[in-house]
Amino acid sequence: MSTRSPLQNGGNGSPQARSNPPDRRALRPTPATNRPPRFPSAGDRRNTPPVNRDDLKTANPARLPLRTVLYSIAGLWLCYFVLITLRASVVGIDFQFDIVWRRIAVTIAAAIVTFVLWLLLRLFDNRSLAVQIGAALVLAMPAAVLIAQTNQFTFAAIQERFQSELAEQRGISLRRDEAGNLIIEGPSPSSPEMAGPIGAATPSTSQVVLPGEEQKDRFLQLLETSLDRYFLLLAWAALYFALLAGVRAREAERRGERFRSAAKAAELRSLRYQVNPHFLHNTLNSLSALVMTGKVERAEEMIQALSQFYRHSLADDSTGDVSLADEIELQEQYLAIESVRFPRRLRVAVDLPRELESLCVPGMILQPLVENSVKYAVSASSQPVTISISVAEEYGRLVLRVADDGPGLPADHSGGFGIGLANVRDRLEARFGKDASVTSGPIGTGYETQLRLPMVKHG
The missing domain is CATH 3.30.565.10 (Histidine kinase-like ATPase, C-terminal domain)
Known part of the structure; x- marks a missing residue:
């Protein structure tokens, strides 16, 4: 010490x-302002806290990073692709190779449609949760229909091949006439009373399917597929809103910590x-x-x-x-x-x-x-x-x-x-x-x- x-x-x-001694003239009021000059302290400029630009952005809530959005979309449709492919393998559906590459194309198209849906949903990021849910319910409808139409168009050729092979296995022939009507020909129902001699030709019957009935079947199939994809898109939208809420909560916590x-x-x-x-x-x-x-x-x-x-x-x-x-x-x-x-x-x-x-x-x-x-x-x-x-x-x-x-x-x-x-x-x-x-x-x-x-x- x-x-x-x-x-x-x-x-x-x-x-x-x-x-x-100090120059007393330096302390006299200046003619322009009639006030004594201000002598800044050594810490006036060095110790002025810098403006935190993050605090200036409080009016613009945080958004979900693009990488997270892409990961969520890819995860959704990759999971869908894997589950559908495993299901087809277990059931034993034919034409697996032709089906798989078509399914890949449909999955990619669905991911692109989902990304466009996100671009529209993010316009409602600053709105209330009720408005966001309403926007998701409305915007997911045309997106689901578009995915279903893409699926139907992509699998149209393979579906006709599948129907022809199934008809052949059951002894049924499918053909179209000049008017475009689908004609289904097959053996007619027989009974013991109507049975003919052995070796005699089995009587056949034919059924004409009009184009209107085919369109109705395709419409019902499109509607079913659209509903499936609609619920998938709503599930992804719910995930997006949950992730967005998490980002907002973390940002609010960081902002509170700064305050x-x-x-x-x-x-x-x-x-x-x-x-x-x-x-x-x-x-x-x-x-x-x-x-x-x-x-x-x-x-x-x-x-x-x-x-x-x-x-x-x-x-x-x-x-x-x-x-x-x-x-x-x-x-x-x-x-x-x-x-x-x-x-x-x-x-x-x-x-x-x-x-x-x-x-x-x-x-x-x-x-x-x-x-x-x-x-x-x-x-x-x-x-x-x-x-x-x-x-x-x-x-x-x-x-x-x-x-x-x-x-x-x-x-x-x-x-x-x-x-x-x-x-x-x-x-x-x-x-x-x-x-x-x-x-x-x-x-x-x-x-x-x-x-x-x-x-x-x-x-």
């Missing part, structure tokens, strides 16, 4: 610095900004006292140290973490300012192991604790008081201690002491939750506050 004057790391009190992070950052920023006005108020009071008592040189030293302190503190992100080395250096700069007020009473002891310098803590987390020590120990005492800041690692956790050997707290200390300690506690809770703790109390002659928090190796 080393003890040294804070002016070694703090304000610049050299004669050269005092001989170059929670923004709220947490705003809370941290608010708590951080509570430190600066309190510190500035105390410093300006001290500066006013020095000026009123005619201690101009010490007032200039304090102004230089104050400038350096704010240049450092405003350059950091108000919600981010800083390294322990930077945090300790900032507190030394603050104590350098206070040493101008108490040149003979204030002593500083800092113990920061080199291996812990790169660990990160919330920026200015020690500031209220150091201020309390100055206010209730140094200011209230007529004897030299040492403010010690120490850092240690205990059982895998980072321990920060701010202590003083002053007279301790007075009986009535319900003012700024409690506010500063509550600020530290709230910031740690907002940053680490229940993983951080704050303990404080008297230690013999003096007072000590301990912060225990996780070891963070990057901000």
Whole structure:
């Protein structure tokens, strides 16, 4: 542990610095605006949070990725193809080769129709679920009819071959006359009374199937196939809506997490900004006292140290973490300012192991604790008081201690002491939750506050 004057790391009190006062003309109002010029802080541009473009897209809900849509369509019709092919193999239907390649063509056509159906359904992605279901019920009808017509056209030739072979097996002949009518010829029904001599020709009968009856049969077959494909398309539409709802739920969760992070950052920023006005108020009071008592040189030293302190503190992100080395250096700069007020009473002891310098803590987390020590120990005492800041690692956790050997707290200390300690506690809770703790109390002659928090190796 080393003890040294804070002016070694703090304000610049050299004669050269005092001989170059700031140009007062720079502080005069400008003629154009009649207002004093604005001096941006070092962190105005660097610490302005970037605009999250994802948050600007909240009016456009998330859509299902194209890859997922294609996978769902391919999975539906591949499953259909496999099941129908297995069924045909078990039943033992003839012409398997001719049927399979036609089935492949119909399956591909059905997948294309389903993709077109998705292009239409996605127009209703931003509508209510009832509207989406209604759109699916309506749009799936023509899509199912189109798939059924494709199926009927593709299998028309193979169906005629199948009917001819089946008729041949049953001793029935099929032919068409000049008018296009289908003529079915087969043996006539026989009875024992009508049986002729052995070897006599069996009487035959013929039946004429008119085109209207054939069209009726084809229509009924088309209707049956359309209903089957209609329910398949509705099943896929239900799957699409379920996947879309899942994507929306995940997007809403991510958006909620971003909003929670923004709220947490705003809370941290608010708590951080509570430190600066309190510190500035105390410093300006001290500066006013020095000026009123005619201690101009010490007032200039304090102004230089104050400038350096704010240049450092405003350059950091108000919600981010800083390294322990930077945090300790900032507190030394603050104590350098206070040493101008108490040149003979204030002593500083800092113990920061080199291996812990790169660990990160919330920026200015020690500031209220150091201020309390100055206010209730140094200011209230007529004897030299040492403010010690120490850092240690205990059982895998980072321990920060701010202590003083002053007279301790007075009986009535319900003012700024409690506010500063509550600020530290709230910031740690907002940053680490229940993983951080704050303990404080008297230690013999003096007072000590301990912060225990996780070891963070990057901000």
